[in-house]
Amino acid sequence: xxxxxxxxxxxxxxxxxxxxxxxxxxxxxxxxxxxxxxxxxxxxxxxxxxxxxxxxxxxxxxxxxxxxxxxxxxxxxxxxxxxxxxxxxxxxxxxxxxxxxxxxxxxxxxxxxxxxxxxxxxxxxxxxxxxxxxxxxxxxxxxxxxxxxxxxxxxxxxxxxxxxxxxxxxxxxxxxxxxxxxxxxxxxxxxxxxxxxxxxxxxxxxxxxxxxxxxxxxxxxxxxxxxxxxxxxxxxxxxxxxxxxxxxxxxxxxxxxxxxxxxxxxxxxxxxxxxxxxxxxxxxxxxxxxxxxxxxxxx
Amino acid sequence: xxxxxxxxxxxxxxxxxxxxxxxxxxxxxxxxxxxxxxxxxxxxxxxxxxxxxxxxxxxxxxxxxxxxxxxxxxxxxxxxxxxxxxxxxxxxxxxxxxxxxxxxxxxxxxxxxxxxxxxxxxxxxxxxxxxxxxxxxxxxxxxxxxxxxxxxxxxxxxxxxxxxxxxxxxxxxxxxxxxxxxxxxxxxxxxxxxxxxxxxxxxxxxxxxxxxxxxxxxxxxxxxxxxxxxxxxxxxxxxxxxxxxxxxxxxxxxxxxxxxxxxxxxxxxxxxxxxxxxxxxxxxxxxxxxxxxxxxxxxxxxxxxxx
Amino acid sequence: xxxxxxxxxxxxxxxxxxxxxxxxxxxxxxxxxxxxxxxxxxxxxxxxxxxxxxxxxxxxxxxxxxxxxxxxxxxxxxxxxxxxxxxxxxxxxxxxxxxxxxxxxxxxxxxxxxxxxxxxxxxxxxxxxxxxxxxxxxxxxxxxxxxxxxxxxxxxxxxxxxxxxxxxxxxxxxxxxxxxxxxxxxxxxxxxxxxxxxxxxxxxxxxxxxxxxxxxxxxxxxxxxxxxxxxxxxxxxxxxxxxxxxxxxxxxxxxxxxxxxxxxxxxxxxxxxxxxxxxxxxxxxxxxxxxxxxxxxxxxxxxxxxxxxxxxxxxxxxxxxxxxxxxxx
Numbered sequence: 001x002x003x004x005x006x007x008x009x010x011x012x013x014x015x016x017x018x019x020x021x022x023x024x025x026x027x028x029x030x031x032x033x034x035x036x037x038x039x040x041x042x043x044x045x046x047x048x049x050x051x052x053x054x055x056x057x058x059x060x061x062x063x064x065x066x067x068x069x070x071x072x073x074x075x076x077x078x079x080x081x082x083x084x085x086x087x088x089x090x091x092x093x094x095x096x097x098x099x100x101x102x103x104x105x106x107x108x109x110x111x112x113x114x115x116x117x118x119x120x121x122x123x124x125x126x127x128x129x130x131x132x133x134x135x136x137x138x139x140x141x142x143x144x145x146x147x148x149x150x151x152x153x154x155x156x157x158x159x160x161x162x163x164x165x166x167x168x169x170x171x172x173x174x175x176x177x178x179x180x181x182x183x184x185x186x187x188x189x190x191x192x193x194x195x196x197x198x199x200x201x202x203x204x205x206x207x208x209x210x211x212x213x214x215x216x217x218x219x220x221x222x223x224x225x226x227x228x229x230x231x232x233x234x235x236x237x238x239x240x241x242x243x244x245x246x247x248x249x250x251x252x253x254x255x256x257x258x259x260x261x262x263x264x265x266x267x268x269x270x271x272x273x274x275x276x277x278x279x280x281x282x283x284x285x286x287x288x289x290x291x292x293x294x295x296x297x298x299x
Numbered sequence: 300x301x302x303x304x305x306x307x308x309x310x311x312x313x314x315x316x317x318x319x320x321x322x323x324x325x326x327x328x329x330x331x332x333x334x335x336x337x338x339x340x341x342x343x344x345x346x347x348x349x350x351x352x353x354x355x356x357x358x359x360x361x362x363x364x365x366x367x368x369x370x371x372x373x374x375x376x377x378x379x380x381x382x383x384x385x386x387x388x389x390x391x392x393x394x395x396x397x398x399x400x401x402x403x404x405x406x407x408x409x410x411x412x413x414x415x416x417x418x419x420x421x422x423x424x425x426x427x428x429x430x431x432x433x434x435x436x437x438x439x440x441x442x443x444x445x446x447x448x449x450x451x452x453x454x455x456x457x458x459x460x461x462x463x464x465x466x467x468x469x470x471x472x473x474x475x476x477x478x479x480x481x482x483x484x485x486x487x488x489x490x491x492x493x494x495x496x497x498x499x500x501x502x503x504x505x506x507x508x509x510x511x512x513x514x515x516x517x518x519x520x521x522x523x524x525x526x527x528x529x530x531x532x533x534x535x536x537x538x539x540x541x542x543x544x545x546x547x548x549x550x551x552x553x554x555x556x557x558x559x560x561x562x563x564x565x566x567x568x569x570x571x572x573x574x575x576x577x578x579x580x581x582x583x584x585x586x587x588x589x590x591x592x593x594x595x596x597x598x599x600x601x602x603x604x605x606x
Numbered sequence: 607x608x609x610x611x612x613x614x615x616x617x618x619x620x621x622x623x624x625x626x627x628x629x630x631x632x633x634x635x636x637x638x639x640x641x642x643x644x645x646x647x648x649x650x651x652x653x654x655x656x657x658x659x660x661x662x663x664x665x666x667x668x669x670x671x672x673x674x675x676x677x678x679x680x681x682x683x684x685x686x687x688x689x690x691x692x693x694x695x696x697x698x699x700x701x702x703x704x705x706x707x708x709x710x711x712x713x714x715x716x717x718x719x720x721x722x723x724x725x726x727x728x729x730x731x732x733x734x735x736x737x738x739x740x741x742x743x744x745x746x747x748x749x750x751x752x753x754x755x756x757x758x759x760x761x762x763x764x765x766x767x768x769x770x771x772x773x774x775x776x777x778x779x780x781x782x783x784x785x786x787x788x789x790x791x792x793x794x795x796x797x798x799x800x801x802x803x804x805x806x807x808x809x810x811x812x813x814x815x816x817x818x819x820x821x822x823x824x825x826x827x828x829x830x831x832x833x834x835x836x837x838x839x840x841x842x843x844x845x846x847x848x849x850x851x852x853x854x855x856x857x858x859x860x861x862x863x864x865x866x867x868x869x870x871x872x873x874x875x876x877x878x879x880x881x882x883x884x885x886x887x888x889x890x891x892x893x894x895x896x897x898x899x900x901x902x903x904x905x906x907x908x909x910x911x912x913x914x915x916x917x918x919x920x921x922x923x924x925x926x927x928x929x930x931x932x933x934x935x
Contacts, residue, residue, distance in 0.1 A: 138317070141314070141535065142539075143538070143539035143542045143543060143580075143581075143584055144539055144543060145539070145542065145543025145544075145546060145547075146539075146542050146543065146546065146577065146580055146581070146584075149546065149561065149562070149565060150322070150325075150565075150573065150577055152565075153565040153568075153573055154325055154326060154329040155329060226440070230440075230442055233442055234442060234443075234444065234543075234547055237442075237444045237547070238546070238547065238550055238562050239562070239565075239566055240562070240565050240566070250442075250444075253444060253445065253448065257448065257551075260448060260451055260452050260456055261452070261456040264452050267448050268445070268448065268449060268452065271442065271444070271445035271448065271449075272445070274442055274445065275440055275441050275442065275445055278440040278441075278442070279436070279437070279440035279441075282436065282439060282440050283436070501706060502701050502702075502703055502706040502707040503706065503707055503708060503709035503710070505661070505701060505707070506701055506707045506708070506709075506769070506772070507709070507720075508661055508693070509659060509661065509693055509694060509698065509699045509701075509773075510693065510694035510720060510721040510724065510772065511690040511691065511692070511693035511694035511695060511721065511724055511725060512690075512694075512720065512724065513690065521709055521711075524709075524711040524712075525709070525710060525711050598711070599711075600710070600711065600713075600756040600758070601710070601756070601758050
């Protein structure tokens with residue numbers, strides 16, 4: 001991997017000045033990540049068909065059964081049960097739904113909101129731009145986790161509120177980036193041409209500028225998926241996210257916190273699920289960024 | 300330089316003021332704190348009494364004035380949950396533990412991340428680079444609560460090397476420091492590596508080698524100083540990560556810091572405490588960023604030598 | 607003889623294959639003499655220079671063969687530690703871009719002092735005096751005051767003088783200048799070249815001047831080596847090369863010189879692309895672009911021919927026919 005860029009053919013051999021930034025373009029397609037994420041999507045969609053038990057109701061007589069490979073394990077409950085006798089495997093399957101739903105909806109909403117703000121700011125300029133960008137920069141300067149906790153505390157813990165808070169905190173990332181690009185594109189000749197042709201401003205935005213910023217939106221969205229899943233899981237773990245009995249992974253980790261010695265699986269198994277998905281999403285995000293938009297490297 | 304410092308200082312003060320103001324109005328406008336915490340069976344009369352006791356019956360702007368006045372004198376109000384204890388009192392007990400955890404973790408992560416990032420860049424594509432990158436990729440994906448719980452399970456429950464929580468003795472700080480430190484160092488290492496890669500191939504590094512400078516001096520004196528600048532520009536992101544990570548870590552290890560107080564206050568809907576904790580953390584955040592700006596100016600002669 | 611380079615070979619290992627960036631370069635240099643190293647970018651000039659200092663980017667690049675004798679000492683056999691004593695001490699190099707070759711994070715004084723401290727072991731007052739002295743020697747006014755300045759506070763010309771001061775601070779016997787004037791504007795460039803010749807008069811160092819500006823070569827150099835695709839295809843005195851170029855590539859290069867006599871601006875370029883050193887044709891590397899190409903050129907590499915006193919060329923046009931069978935062996 002290292003030697004490759006040093007001298008790509010003779011012309012550069014004169015000065016083996018390495019294109020460092022481009023180095024990461026050699027990252028291989030994250031095949032394993034794709035498989036993991038694909039599996040999670042499938043599992044989330046078909047959870048009711050695959051799941052052997054009810055995700056929210058369990059029998060106390062079945063409580064704290066260890067996973068099947070441990071002594072005392074039961075093949076009815078592959079990954080064991082929690083303090084209320086609920087099947088952890090089932091809850092993991094349903095939990096994938098929660099994580100994915102939050103990730104997709106939050107990414108989508110933040111993307112739409114941020115893109116609109118960015119386009120408007122970059123295209124209309126003037127005081128509109130100043131105000132929108134001030135708000136964007138201020139929001140970006142806030143410590144994410146702290147603000148998420150405060151906002152959920154004020155609004156109350158619920159799935160909708162968690163979603164809303166994540167959108168409120170993440171749209172500026174899109175707005176900042178899209179504005180810059182919209183600015184650059186609106187200077188191009190073909191935009192002048194469209195103006196001369198008498199196209200209205202909203203139409204120019206929609207038909208000519210938006211398609212050109214789509215790749216950036218896509219890259220940003222992929223990069224944010226992991227962050228959102230992690231954020232939601234952390235909030236739920238702290239008890240300021242999705243309320244019980246919804247099978248959110250973060251919440252499940254919190255459930256087993258006090259019985260770590262007796263029943264490690266209650267916490268650790270959902271934790272590993274979060275870890276795996278975030279890892280896969282991160283690797284995919286890195287690859288997408290390097291492949292399609294290397295200038296976003298610093299994000 | 301003077302002008303730069305003054306400008307940044309003014310910016311910091313404004314940020315803190317905006318934070319306080321926005322927070323105040325957000326808390327008041329999203330609902331009445333008293334009504335949100337008292338049980339429904341309490342009579343309206345009693346509720347009104349409570350409101351009067353906390354000054355919540357006055358107009359919003361008056362409340363804001365009283366609140367600001369209180370802040371100036373260091374009065375952050377009284378806890379709704381622990382009756383009779385002031386927010387200032389509750390917070391002051393927890394500043395030191397939080398500071399201790401953050402400083403230890405920061406030191407730990409710098410000690411790990413900087414050399415790792417530097418050597419990963421130096422030996423790009425070879426063994427140590429892969430080790431460093433795996434360390435950072437895992438650290439970036441593992442939620443700190445999971446790392447914390449796994450540590451607890453192995454080292455506290457199983458091996459009983461460390462206490463399972465709380466802050467007693469030097470041993471109790473080890474696991475939280477590692478948990479938070481790993482999370483933070485993942486990001487720092489990534490930044491260091493990429494910015495070292497850039498400066499290692501710079502002409503001034505070549506020139507240092509041409510002068511006959513020893514390789515270790517080339518790396519740490521010539522390349523690293525310039526690589527540190529971009530890393531410092533990301534200080535805001537790093538501090539934000541420390542704050543977020545510290546809240547989670549404190550909660551996992553029952554560490555008696557401001558973060559765990561905040562979480563408890565959120566769950567108990569103790570709004571004066573939430574407000575106080577956020578103001579404290581926010582101010583610390585702004586101050587740290589200000590210090591990072593100073594460090595940047597100090598290292599970067601281009602800023603130091605312009606008035 | 608100050609410097610004798612024999613059959614120097616440098617390779618870069620890339621994913622696409624092995625690049626022979628320097629492929630059997632030989633030349634020699636006397637004290638006080640200046641050798642102009644000319645050629646297109648990518649011909650291996652800079653890599654050859656860095657190889658003389660044994661600073662080829664590892665692990666991709668490697669010196670795979672040859673010999674570099676400096677004052678009779680074989681540099682390729684030295685340990686890294688011994689080599690560091692040579693770098694900046696006996697051999698110095700001035701890089702192309704003064705803007706990026708000085709470290710933005712340290713004062714000029716610090717950077718000049720570093721080499722002197724390493725090689726001459728000076729400290730404190732003596733070190734400072736020595737820095738001021740060399741800075742004045744390269745024509746920096748009020749050197750005393752400049753010590754505490756940072757590179758960004760100086761003009762491009764001043765910065766290149768500082769780079770010169772760093773290179774000459776330890777009185778090297780060999781100075782390599784790698785296109786040191788390309789980023790300077792014309793007047794500053796002329797001043798700088800004059801300064802270099804003056805300093806050479808004074809200190810009698812041998813100089814290798816890398817450039818693709820033949821005008822500079824004519825003014826500054828005693829001898830010229832023309833590089834193409836990792837090899838020196840022609841070498842001789844400046845007079846020989848300019849008056850009777852033997853290699854078609856050298857002829858083409860000289861034809862690109864704008865001459866005052868001609869009314870039309872004859873800014874010709876050598877047509878065609880230089881080859882990728884990764885898949886060199888079996889015969890002469892220049893054959894695909896050569897206006898005088900013959901059948902043999904694409905089949906076999908030409909043997910070295912001598913056409914005059916220390917004037918040598920690698921070209922079939924000049925290889926005596928009886929040597930043909932010898933090299934075909």
